[in-house]
Amino acid sequence: MGRVQxxxxxxxxxxxxxxxEVMGERWSFLILRAxxxxxxxxxxxxxxxxxxxxxxxxxLSRLVRHGVxxxxxxxxxxxxxxxxxxxxxxxxxxxxxxxxxxxxxxxxRTPANPVLVDTRDRRxxxxxxxxxxxxxxxxxxxxxxxxxxxxx
Amino acid sequence: MGRVQxxxxxxxxxxxxxxxEVMGERWSFLILRAxxxxxxxxxxxxxxxxxxxxxxxxxLSRLVRHGVxxxxxxxxxxxxxxxxxxxxxxxxxxxxxxxxxxxxxxxxRTPANPVLVDTRDRRxxxxxxxxxxxxxxxxxxxxxxxxxxxxx
DNA sequence: GCGGAAGAGTTTCGATTCGCCACTTAATTC
DNA sequence: GAATTAAGTGGCGAATCGAAACTCTTCCGC
Numbered sequence: 001m002g003r004v005q006x007x008x009x010x011x012x013x014x015x016x017x018x019x020x021e022v023m024g025e026r027w028s029f030l031i032l033r034a035x036x037x038x039x040x041x042x043x044x045x046x047x048x049x050x051x052x053x054x055x056x057x058x059x060l061s062r063l064v065r066h067g068v069x070x071x072x073x074x075x076x077x078x079x080x081x082x083x084x085x086x087x088x089x090x091x092x093x094x095x096x097x098x099x100x101x102x103x104x105x106x107x108x109r110t111p112a113n114p115v116l117v118d119t120r121d122r123r124x125x126x127x128x129x130x131x132x133x134x135x136x137x138x139x140x141x142x143x144x145x146x147x148x149x150x151x152x
Numbered sequence: 153m154g155r156v157q158x159x160x161x162x163x164x165x166x167x168x169x170x171x172x173e174v175m176g177e178r179w180s181f182l183i184l185r186a187x188x189x190x191x192x193x194x195x196x197x198x199x200x201x202x203x204x205x206x207x208x209x210x211x212l213s214r215l216v217r218h219g220v221x222x223x224x225x226x227x228x229x230x231x232x233x234x235x236x237x238x239x240x241x242x243x244x245x246x247x248x249x250x251x252x253x254x255x256x257x258x259x260x261r262t263p264a265n266p267v268l269v270d271t272r273d274r275r276x277x278x279x280x281x282x283x284x285x286x287x288x289x290x291x292x293x294x295x296x297x298x299x300x301x302x303x304x
Numbered sequence: 305g306c307g308g309a310a311g312a313g314t315t316t317c318g319a320t321t322c323g324c325c326a327c328t329t330a331a332t333t334c
Numbered sequence: 335g336a337a338t339t340a341a342g343t344g345g346c347g348a349a350t351c352g353a354a355a356c357t358c359t360t361c362c363g364c
Binding site (some may be wrong): 013014015016017018019020021022023024025026030031033036066067076077088090091093094095096097098099100101102103104105106107108110111112113114115116117118119120121122123124125126129130131132133134135136138139140142143144145146147148 | 164165167168169170171172173174175176177178181182185188190207218219220222231240243244246247248249250251252253254255256257258259260262263264265266267268269270271272273274275276277278281282283284287288290291292294295296297298299300
Binding site (some may be wrong): 192193195198205207208209226229231232233 | 310311312313314315
């Protein structure tokens with residue numbers, strides 16, 4: 001067995017390192033949250049997050065480089081620039097909410113407010129869970145690693 | 153840290169900043185992944201992740217301090233120490249998997265292998281999604297913020 | 305018991321990154 | 335055309351990271 005295979009065996013071909021390459025830095029998730037909240041301009045990110053301007057500049061261009069945000073100069077006011085979530089960026093919402101819900105559950109004194117609701121029935125969304133292909137909820141004990149080529 | 157309080161003032165009481173306070177640093181999620189893979193000893197974390205020993209030491213005690221890992225000296229060999237996931241730590245699994253699945257979807261050349269399966273039917277787990285209270289899958293457009301005291 | 309080795313850190317120190325503040329540049333408003 | 339706004343960039347001291355060497359305790363073989 002070659003070294004590459006051994007490496008794969010040890011930690012598998014895992015999507016976590018590349019994800020952290022993009023989102024693992026200090027402000028990335030907070031910038032993402034702001035973007036989900038409708039912030040699009042540099043100055044608004046800056047004042048909303050209280051982040052240093054040079055760091056913000058670096059993080060925004062990093063997120064753009066990785067395709068999470070799209071940078072478009074504003075039509076009607078060409079001083080302004082819009083940073084908008086791409087589809088790839090929107091797909092980070094489950095990860096962000098899972099992290100947020102964990103933070104709410106464990107490290108907050110008061111219950112969260114305001115709360116995220118479904119627009120159709122105005123009820124709070126469900127906690128994010130791991131599910132089997134058929135929809136059953138799973139916990140850590142129910143999970144196992146399996147090689148793709150292995151027979152079931 | 154005072155910054156969290158400031159953040160709360162600005163954008164509501166959100167669980168994300170405290171979650172990032174715990175898990176936002178460079179190696180925290182990778183250490184967590186290793187813990188989920190059954191790693192318990194300092195030396196194994198070190199060789200598995202290729203992280204500098206001083207940083208690993210700092211991250212582990214940070215995770216212990218925040219109640220994600222529990223540190224217990226080994227019974228039968230008192231040179232060794234075990235770092236095990238607490239319930240609070242186990243509850244990070246959905247967030248970690250959501251991030252991992254995102255990384256697999258967008259930033260990996262080859263499909264992931266091995267793959268995480270349900271032990272009961274040996275089928276791969278479902279993608280992690282946001283759901284309404286009644287189980288319907290939701291996307292970003294279906295979500296809204298609502299004050300707790302507000303009438304529905 | 306004793307020499308050697310393993311496990312879990314700690315120290316040291318150079319390299320990198322962070323973060324505050326001032327500055328620049330271009331577009332817009334008055 | 336003067337002042338203001340938006341989006342950055344540059345300088346510089348402080349904090350953090352990272353690799354390697356070192357410490358300290360515990361275990362193993364003899």
